Amino acid sequence: MREHSGLLTDLYELTMAAGYFETRFDARATFELFVRHLPPRRNYLVAAGLEQALEFLENVDFSPEEIGFLRQHLLFSHIHDAFFDYLAKFRFTGDVWAMPEGTLVFPGEPVMRVTAPIIEAQILETYLLATLSYQTMIASKAARIVTAAQGRQVVDFSARRAHGGPASLLSARASAIGGCGGTSNTLAGQQFGIGIYGTQAHSWVMAHEDEGEAFGHFLDAFPEGAVLLVDTYDVRNAVKRIIAMGRKPAGIRLDSGDIGGDSRWARRELDRAGWKDVKVFASGDLDEYKIAELLRGGAAIDAFGVGTALGTPGDAPHMNLIYKLTQVERGGKIREAAKFSHAKVTYPGRKQVFRYRNPAGEYQSDRIALEDEPPNGGEPLLVQVMRGGRRVAPAESVGALRDRCTSSLARLPKRYRQIGRTAVYPVHYSKRLQALLEEVRKRVRRFAVK
Amino acid sequence: MREHSGLLTDLYELTMAAGYFETRFDARATFELFVRHLPPRRNYLVAAGLEQALEFLENVDFSPEEIGFLRQHLLFSHIHDAFFDYLAKFRFTGDVWAMPEGTLVFPGEPVMRVTAPIIEAQILETYLLATLSYQTMIASKAARIVTAAQGRQVVDFSARRAHGGPASLLSARASAIGGCGGTSNTLAGQQFGIGIYGTQAHSWVMAHEDEGEAFGHFLDAFPEGAVLLVDTYDVRNAVKRIIAMGRKPAGIRLDSGDIGGDSRWARRELDRAGWKDVKVFASGDLDEYKIAELLRGGAAIDAFGVGTALGTPGDAPHMNLIYKLTQVERGGKIREAAKFSHAKVTYPGRKQVFRYRNPAGEYQSDRIALEDEPPNGGEPLLVQVMRGGRRVAPAESVGALRDRCTSSLARLPKRYRQIGRTAVYPVHYSKRLQALLEEVRKRVRRFAVK
Numbered sequence: 001m002r003e004h005s006g007l008l009t010d011l012y013e014l015t016m017a018a019g020y021f022e023t024r025f026d027a028r029a030t031f032e033l034f035v036r037h038l039p040p041r042r043n044y045l046v047a048a049g050l051e052q053a054l055e056f057l058e059n060v061d062f063s064p065e066e067i068g069f070l071r072q073h074l075l076f077s078h079i080h081d082a083f084f085d086y087l088a089k090f091r092f093t094g095d096v097w098a099m100p101e102g103t104l105v106f107p108g109e110p111v112m113r114v115t116a117p118i119i120e121a122q123i124l125e126t127y128l129l130a131t132l133s134y135q136t137m138i139a140s141k142a143a144r145i146v147t148a149a150q151g152r153q154v155v156d157f158s159a160r161r162a163h164g165g166p167a168s169l170l171s172a173r174a175s176a177i178g179g180c181g182g183t184s185n186t187l188a189g190q191q192f193g194i195g196i197y198g199t200q201a202h203s204w205v206m207a208h209e210d211e212g213e214a215f216g217h218f219l220d221a222f223p224e225g226a227v228l229l230v231d232t233y234d235v236r237n238a239v240k241r242i243i244a245m246g247r248k249p250a251g252i253r254l255d256s257g258d259i260g261g262d263s264r265w266a267r268r269e270l271d272r273a274g275w276k277d278v279k280v281f282a283s284g285d286l287d288e289y290k291i292a293e294l295l296r297g298g299a300a301i302d303a304f305g306v307g308t309a310l311g312t313p314g315d316a317p318h319m320n321l322i323y324k325l326t327q328v329e330r331g332g333k334i335r336e337a338a339k340f341s342h343a344k345v346t347y348p349g350r351k352q353v354f355r356y357r358n359p360a361g362e363y364q365s366d367r368i369a370l371e372d373e374p375p376n377g378g379e380p381l382l383v384q385v386m387r388g389g390r391r392v393a394p395a396e397s398v399g400a401l402r403d404r405c406t407s408s409l410a411r412l413p414k415r416y417r418q419i420g421r422t423a424v425y426p427v428h429y430s431k432r433l434q435a436l437l438e439e440v441r442k443r444v445r446r447f448a449v450k
Numbered sequence: 451m452r453e454h455s456g457l458l459t460d461l462y463e464l465t466m467a468a469g470y471f472e473t474r475f476d477a478r479a480t481f482e483l484f485v486r487h488l489p490p491r492r493n494y495l496v497a498a499g500l501e502q503a504l505e506f507l508e509n510v511d512f513s514p515e516e517i518g519f520l521r522q523h524l525l526f527s528h529i530h531d532a533f534f535d536y537l538a539k540f541r542f543t544g545d546v547w548a549m550p551e552g553t554l555v556f557p558g559e560p561v562m563r564v565t566a567p568i569i570e571a572q573i574l575e576t577y578l579l580a581t582l583s584y585q586t587m588i589a590s591k592a593a594r595i596v597t598a599a600q601g602r603q604v605v606d607f608s609a610r611r612a613h614g615g616p617a618s619l620l621s622a623r624a625s626a627i628g629g630c631g632g633t634s635n636t637l638a639g640q641q642f643g644i645g646i647y648g649t650q651a652h653s654w655v656m657a658h659e660d661e662g663e664a665f666g667h668f669l670d671a672f673p674e675g676a677v678l679l680v681d682t683y684d685v686r687n688a689v690k691r692i693i694a695m696g697r698k699p700a701g702i703r704l705d706s707g708d709i710g711g712d713s714r715w716a717r718r719e720l721d722r723a724g725w726k727d728v729k730v731f732a733s734g735d736l737d738e739y740k741i742a743e744l745l746r747g748g749a750a751i752d753a754f755g756v757g758t759a760l761g762t763p764g765d766a767p768h769m770n771l772i773y774k775l776t777q778v779e780r781g782g783k784i785r786e787a788a789k790f791s792h793a794k795v796t797y798p799g800r801k802q803v804f805r806y807r808n809p810a811g812e813y814q815s816d817r818i819a820l821e822d823e824p825p826n827g828g829e830p831l832l833v834q835v836m837r838g839g840r841r842v843a844p845a846e847s848v849g850a851l852r853d854r855c856t857s858s859l860a861r862l863p864k865r866y867r868q869i870g871r872t873a874v875y876p877v878h879y880s881k882r883l884q885a886l887l888e889e890v891r892k893r894v895r896r897f898a899v900k
Binding site: 065203210324338 | 645
């Protein structure tokens, strides 16, 4: 697959592009990406996916075969050659403002604002939505799981549950931004500089004649760093056997059964054997709720591996990021755009988000305003990341993005960080923005059929 | 990203590979992929993803940089050069049996069986699980949505909700296998020969001075095939306006609000204008339940677009396909393998699945047996797809896979096809398989610490 193919979009983006071209609708448009509501049980989101979005914007184009494919489609039979010539030279030339990855985001707040010739901005909608939605969803879930683990390491095990290989790389990346200390995904480790973890699976134990032989062979190959999986047949037998062998592993891993009880029992046995530094890892369909419950119950666990819940969060499996037109500039005239369909109002205008802190430095509230409104002491969250289709700054490391997330969460008052309780962080629209919405509403009403 | 990188796997697959290599564990292993339980509200699954799995198996390898990355990892510090030399020449050389895509699958039934040198089979686990799980999940959801639509066309709109660009291609493909008539995903249309659909979004309407101008411009560019989106401001005003303009579109699309009521109202208005052939399309957070409800309520809808629910099914956002060792052949001796941890028993042996029909040709029950058991009139569902690392047959077209799914569903008794009610299709394990499980259980018990 061509990674930066311009066809990686909904067909309607391309028909609209052709429509704008054919009807000489030469406009510069601003679109903003945001969520209307938080997914269930979420109090905040963690912005992620910007790097992949920018990479796409910098490289997107159409190959001759791709243009040929469109040209032969019945829908395009009345479209003139000039449009296809335009596609052959297509490049993104717009300006992009965005919240840096790792920033906390609340409903209504644009995580990205794109200003470009309307055709360009339209064609890129689908890719931007998919990329930012996905990583933001995973980073947000990761932050909750890491919160629940109370300082213990959380490792991303989601590779096998991801939506194919490329998606697995992005889920490892987004998990790290959300605070995970590492991943099982080897390629993600290589590509993004994330720590990689993992030693053995049930199959290693099952492939050997008996468990003792399996553990012995593994320690032969990995005298340091071996984490032995002890639940293939019977956890307590396996732990006793390892201790009886007298060969100290780096850790043991529990993947099923009564993980809390077994962890406490194993901890006691290991300590009794003088192996206080042997770690206890836990995995097996864990999520933030189960981790919190295990720790409340006094589980003796040093680190968690989380797969399914991280890569495909069951409590919020999608994040409905939307991409809405907020302004059109055409023939020197600026027109603000909004939408008023059933329960789906969107605010017009080019926006900025200001975040306010209390005297203790904690986040207190956000204000969504027009971009030229004064900050009044707030921190502007949207920064320019692309000018004329080129990045204005180099990519940040995943470690730097995780640090931003971690320090932002530390500034978020505790009630919003609780995983079990919903609390609504205060976000206001500025008065100018509210007045602008009403203006647009009146203008649109004038055009309604009487 | 290197699409066929051998690092696209969990690190523990590679440590186990190194462990097998270092301890000269020269075994040929059989692994089977299956689900233990159906996801909630599912009565069957639709196998999908085999083509991408085979493509990976045929091409997977390790680049010098990737090998260098592993070699410098602390865990591998005691691993000898010979293992890294082995990785440099790594190719998959095994045999693969699988259910053809579009086949109906039930719990416990292997959708794929891999027999290969144990290192190869182990390294490929993660990729196979991700690829088959994802597409099977989507195809299974698509089949339910298409069933609910009762013969009306369903188009995949999931591109913007997919887990990134590459995942969106696979969700379009799997949706088509499950019965969708097309996709909005342009690149998927080009790559897989799936029909593509889509004309305009709210942004087209919002970009224009007023709705009438927006519709007029679009009909100028697309005199045929234009489907006008009528819910940007007010559905009934928009429909009246289009009729008043006297320019007949191919269809209208409703995307929010009271879709059932608006569709009936619009149908009447369009018919009254003499536009009986103008189609009514519906979209906007639809799924099989909402579609069934709309049709029960007499909605006048000709086709449905489904996005979020198809690409990230909220009622079953993951499918826990597992990959379990079932047999090891080493030094001329065959040993069957099983797992007995807490509530997670797996059956040993190399299996085949036989499907039985009643005299009317309907599916009646399945039997999971050892591969050499007689079919007793049943249809064997696993066929050989790869021998010695090479495919034994060319890829099938997506259209052929959809036809297999459609005709299989037609043979499935109606009670299992109902979307609102759970019914358990009968699947039995053969007596020989049950006896083998007990044998293995006894052997494993012998090794337990007394």
